[in-house]
Amino acid sequence: MWPDQRVMQMLGIDLPIIQAPMAGAGLSDLAVAVAEAGGLGSLPCALLTPDQLRTQFGVIRQRTARPINVNFFCHRPATPDAAREAKWRRRLEPYYQEFGLDPNAPVPASNRAPFDEEFCALVEELRPEVVSFHFGLPKQRLLNRVVATGAKIMSSATTVDEARWLEAEGCHAIIAQGAEAGGHRGMFRTEEIATQVGTLSLVPQVVDAVRVPVIAAGGIADGRGIAAAFMLGASAVQIGTAYLFTPEATIAVPHRRALAAGSGRETALTNVFTGRPARGIVNRIMRDVGPIAADAPQFPLAGGALAPLRSASEPGGSEDFMSLWSGQSAGLSRAMPAGDLTRNLADQALALLVRGSNR
Structure with missing residues (x-):
């Protein structure tokens, strides 16, 4: 049994693995495969128009009844x-x-469009089980409308200060994004990139600072990383780079080739x-x-x-x-279908956790 099942129970999933919502790298095929395997599939919406979001979510609902996360950026429009x-x-x-x-x-x-009135209306229409945000949270009136749909709210924190702020604003779970993670930093209360903290240090500090469940993200690509995250107090993990190796990922050939070089890059x-x-x-x-x-x-x-x-x-x-x-652990990833990857990661991690508890 998983030592902390709060995220699984809250989100209605069988495995404590969340597919990171990587804009431009995965759509309905990837989300469905992860969801059907027991994890939380995610649909990244930062690069989608409202019509594209409606279409992609419709495809997902035709293929799975499992919980799905839709993800939005919350950046301020550029001046x-x-x-x-x-x-x-x-x-x-x-x-x-x-x-x-x-x-x-x-x-x-x-x-790249931030979460706005039109996207909020779509969330109210589509009613996904989970809505996650990057770069903080939307305006309070929009967030209140999302919460009213019954969706669970998650957002990324790169510091303890950000984690505390997210909890105070009503997040049901916090994604502790370490510096090892690929893609955009979720930072929103600081611009000091040089002081970003690694996952091994960030996760236990966030766990100690908040009461809501914490999801570890950054540099996790195999069962050892998942088991370590649970030992640090996490209730689940969010994995991105490892899913870029799956056939369901929508990345370009040169990107796949660069990832395949692994630790050589x-x-x-x-x-x-x-x-x-x-x-x-x-x-x-x-x-x-x-x-x-x-x-x-x-x-x-x-x-x-x-x-x-x-x-x-x-x-x-x-x-x-x-x-x-790419995150820093691409060299640990292996090419396989997303559903197999999700189950294999969970099996590896659980075996390690059970072995540790029996010592």
């Missing part, structure tokens, strides 16, 4: 800064010239792709202009100027200008 954006374009101009692109041509706008926190710190595998653009670039525009505007470079290079198999999100 346009023409001078900063022009400086960023000048920084990238040599790459435009390399590919024969016009450095002054209009670039695509970011479509280093990761770093970078803001060059979006304007906010996120962990990814180091590639050419990260080495050349970052990994943290002071002149990168505010989130999520930095990515617009990189889009033409990715479009020009990716068809040839290049990864030079694409975000290769």
Whole structure:
């Protein structure tokens, strides 16, 4: 038996494993596979339009009756800064010239949308069992409407201070995101990326600071990591990078190739792709202009100027200008279907926990 079953009981799941909602990396296929295996499948909505969200959730409901988590970003819309954006374009101009692109041509706008009235109305319509947020929580009036649907609320904390704030604002569970995690930092009450705490240190401190269940995230990719998280006081784990190795993940071929290199590729926190710190595998653009670039525009505007470079290079198999999100434990991951991965991770962890309790 799992030593702490609060998250499983609260969310109505059989296994204490939550598939991280990775925007752009997984949709209904991944969420359904994890849910059917007994974990909590997640649908990332930061890159979806309301119509796309309705369609994807409809597919999920046709294929599973198990609990599902829908995830939203809660960032403040960026304030346009023409001078900063022009400086960023000048920084990238040599790459435009390399590919024969016009450095002054209009670039695509970011479509990362924060949680708003329209998304809130969709939550009220679709009524997912779990709603999670990144970068804090939405405005109180919107959050109250989500809570009124009966959904359980979760959000990410990167510090003890953030965890306490989330509990005070009504979160039912807190995701303690350590510095090892891939993708965007959930930080929202600090911008001090250099002081970010690792999972091994963060989880027990958050467990001691709050009364609600804590979900460990960051650098967990096998049964040992799950068992360790429970020993630190976590009630469940959230796993992202390991699910990028599954056939259900929707990542590009160069991204899969980079992940397959495992421990042979280093990761770093970078803001060059979006304007906010996120962990990814180091590639050419990260080495050349970052990994943290002071002149990168505010989130999520930095990515617009990189889009033409990715479009020009990716068809040839290049990864030079694409975000290769990955946590620090990619080398522990193995390619297999998402349902098998979920069950295997749980079996490995439970065996270790049972063995430890019998000593």
